[in-house]
Amino acid sequence: MLRLTDVDRSLLGGERGPAAAMAMRIVLRMAYVWRALAMLDITGAHIDGCLYHGDGGLEFAERLASSGGRVAVPATLNIGSLDFLRWRAAGVPAAFARKARSLADAYLRMGCRPTWTCAPYQDTERPAFGAQIAWGESNAIVFANSVLGARTNRYGDFLDICAAITGRVPAAGLHLEENRRGEWLFRVDELPAAVREDERFYPLLGYFFGMVCQERVPVIDGLPPTASEDDLKALGAAAASSGAVGLFHAVGITPEAPTLSAAFGVRRPSRVVDVTLDDLRDAHRELSREDAEEPVDLVALGSPHFSLAEFRRLKPLLDGVRVDAAVDFVVCTGRATYELARTEGLADAVERAGGRILTDTCVVNTPGPRGPYRLMMTNSAKFAHYGPGKVGCRVALGSLADCVRSARAARVVREEDGWLVAR
Amino acid sequence: MWRGEVLVGGAAEGIALVTSIPLSFWGGVEPLTGEVIDSHHPLCGEHVTGRVLVMPRGRGSSSSSSVLLECIRLRTGPAAILLAAADEMLALGAIVADELDGQTIPVVIVPEAVATVRSGDRLRVGPEGDVHLVEAASP
Numbered sequence: 148m149l150r151l152t153d154v155d156r157s158l159l160g161g162e163r164g165p166a167a168a169m170a171m172r173i174v175l176r177m178a179y180v181w182r183a184l185a186m187l188d189i190t191g192a193h194i195d196g197c198l199y200h201g202d203g204g205l206e207f208a209e210r211l212a213s214s215g216g217r218v219a220v221p222a223t224l225n226i227g228s229l230d231f232l233r234w235r236a237a238g239v240p241a242a243f244a245r246k247a248r249s250l251a252d253a254y255l256r257m258g259c260r261p262t263w264t265c266a267p268y269q270d271t272e273r274p275a276f277g278a279q280i281a282w283g284e285s286n287a288i289v290f291a292n293s294v295l296g297a298r299t300n301r302y303g304d305f306l307d308i309c310a311a312i313t314g315r316v317p318a319a320g321l322h323l324e325e326n327r328r329g330e331w332l333f334r335v336d337e338l339p340a341a342v343r344e345d346e347r348f349y350p351l352l353g354y355f356f357g358m359v360c361q362e363r364v365p366v367i368d369g370l371p372p373t374a375s376e377d378d379l380k381a382l383g384a385a386a387a388s389s390g391a392v393g394l395f396h397a398v399g400i401t402p403e404a405p406t407l408s409a410a411f412g413v414r415r416p417s418r419v420v421d422v423t424l425d426d427l428r429d430a431h432r433e434l435s436r437e438d439a440e441e442p443v444d445l446v447a448l449g450s451p452h453f454s455l456a457e458f459r460r461l462k463p464l465l466d467g468v469r470v471d472a473a474v475d476f477v478v479c480t481g482r483a484t485y486e487l488a489r490t491e492g493l494a495d496a497v498e499r500a501g502g503r504i505l506t507d508t509c510v511v512n513t514p515g516p517r518g519p520y521r522l523m524m525t526n527s528a529k530f531a532h533y534g535p536g537k538v539g540c541r542v543a544l545g546s547l548a549d550c551v552r553s554a555r556a557a558r559v560v561r562e563e564d565g566w567l568v569a570r
Numbered sequence: 571m572w573r574g575e576v577l578v579g580g581a582a583e584g585i586a587l588v589t590s591i592p593l594s595f596w597g598g599v600e601p602l603t604g605e606v607i608d609s610h611h612p613l614c615g616e617h618v619t620g621r622v623l624v625m626p627r628g629r630g631s632s633s634s635s636s637v638l639l640e641c642i643r644l645r646t647g648p649a650a651i652l653l654a655a656a657d658e659m660l661a662l663g664a665i666v667a668d669e670l671d672g673q674t675i676p677v678v679i680v681p682e683a684v685a686t687v688r689s690g691d692r693l694r695v696g697p698e699g700d701v702h703l704v705e706a707a708s709p
Contacts, residue, residue: 173662173669180577180661195632201601201640207670283632303635303659305666361592361629362655389610391592391629391657433610511597533597535609 150185166216170309183317192222192311193267195283196304197254199228199247208253216257219314223262225284226508227251238516263507264481266452281310286384286451292394294379296402298322301393328412329366332419336369342566343371350528353382354430357390366410368398384451385528434531437543445520446554447510449479450527458493464551465500471557475517476502479509511537524553574680574699578664581697584649587621588689594630595637604646622693623648628657638663650695654681
């Protein structure tokens with residue numbers, strides 16, 4: 148039986164207005180779905196409902212906003228359906244832009260911060276270890292839980308804003324210590340060091356274990372200590388696309404897994420998987436289905452949003468490079484990161500090479516000026532997974548340097564496939 | 571008859587569309603048409619419209635609740651969803667449809683049915699989470 152506090156009951160009873168009452172009703176219906184026994188306070192939220200998918204979501208947000216809905220905790224906004232700064236230049240149809248802006252306005256009226264990024268963990272302020280938060284956006288959820296050690300369930304669109312308005316969530320799932328220990332063990336320490344140090348390893352590994360372990364908590368043993376936040380971002384985003392992973396532990400790297408035994412706590416691994424090169428090759432084959440003869444017409448970087456560190460890696464790769472005129476070379480990033488990249492001359496380097504920057508959104512969520520595209524080259528498993536369905540194009544996956552090479556040549560060029568090709 | 575656990579209540583009847591691979595509604599279903607667009611999914615090209623969608627659970631995007639809501643409102647969505655385990659995104663989309671319009675689709679956890687039902691079976695889902703095989707698919 149779910150225990151409610153006086154605060155919960157007053158929210159539900161409408162003492163804080165009709166929007167808070169509606170939000171609390173939805174939160175409590177989800178408490179039932181999660182079989183929660185109690186509620187808890189959150190200290191922050193990240194709202195994914197601000198992407199326009201249709202008039203239902205717009206009506207929902209406008210109903211909350213017009214009946215006095217106001218966030219009770221700091222709330223950041225995920226990407227929207229537009230680059231709010233450049234949509235006219237990008238040729239986005241005005242009718243679509245109007246809907247996307249109406250939805251954005253509703254969330255801004257409720258007091259959300261216009262961060263417009265799917266990587267809110269790149270913000271200067273990010274949740275502390277152990278903080279109870281309500282985050283939407285599958286990649287942000289897995290990053291917050293795994294890399295920051297904050298605690299969030301997988302919040303879907305609508306529940307995120309309801310949690311932010313009420314400040315209350317069901318005490319269930321990944322909010323609770325007992326559900327955060329590892330369940331399945333994935334061992335990668337037998338893989339050659341050259342594989343584990345290759346940037347392509349992370350998205351492929353994530354895609355593989357997400358597919359097999361789905362919603363369970365995986366523990367990865369054997370990631371090199373050089374794994375960067377961008378590597379872990381790529382890993383988590385891939386696992387949350389092929390599966391429903393909300394938390395992973397990387398032994399010796401993520402904060403709740405200083406050791407293998409700490410990662411599992413009182414649990415024992417219910418399954419142990421020794422990841423093979425063939426598993427990674429299978430993931431690559433599933434994601435990368437290019438026809439070798441087909442020209443590349445879209446190179447997409449930044450899913451999840453490009454970080455400042457990635458801009459710094461990209462700049463030397465673009466030295467002296469001119470993107471082929473037939474290729475739309477797009478770097479998707481948050482507006483805060485864009486400002487930093489601009490200050491360092493990194494954004495300028497993209498534009499000088501003939502590429503463009505897209506802030507506030509990404510290529511699978513906003514109409515492109517030069518679409519329909521036929522073949523996308525990307526270094527992101529998440530773009531590769533959703534590209535065919537959302538953009539309607541084929542996808543080739545490669546490293547960051549391969550993406551630049553392919554942009555220049557307007558066809559898929561990889562330095563060397565190396566271990567990705569079975570011998 | 572199978573007795574399930576109701577996540578979102580309602581009654582519906584339709585032809586089963588069964589998959590053992592979880593489906594993300596965002597990036598997986600086009601709300602305007604109800605077509606499965608996830609090229610990595612075995613149901614790609616099928617339509618969920620009016621079907622009783624039977625699968626282990628959801629996966630992927632946290633916008634799946636949004637896409638399910640749009641599908642329900644545009645009448646392109648499934649008639650009901652049967653799952654083997656609770657899925658927060660799909661339950662949420664159906665709950666918000668109910669809150670907005672008082673109209674939704676049943677979402678039921680019923681692992682035995684998920685393990686048994688075949689695509690093409692005609693199923694009836696009752697308000698108590700009871701799932702009935704009305705007519706088996708012709709072999």
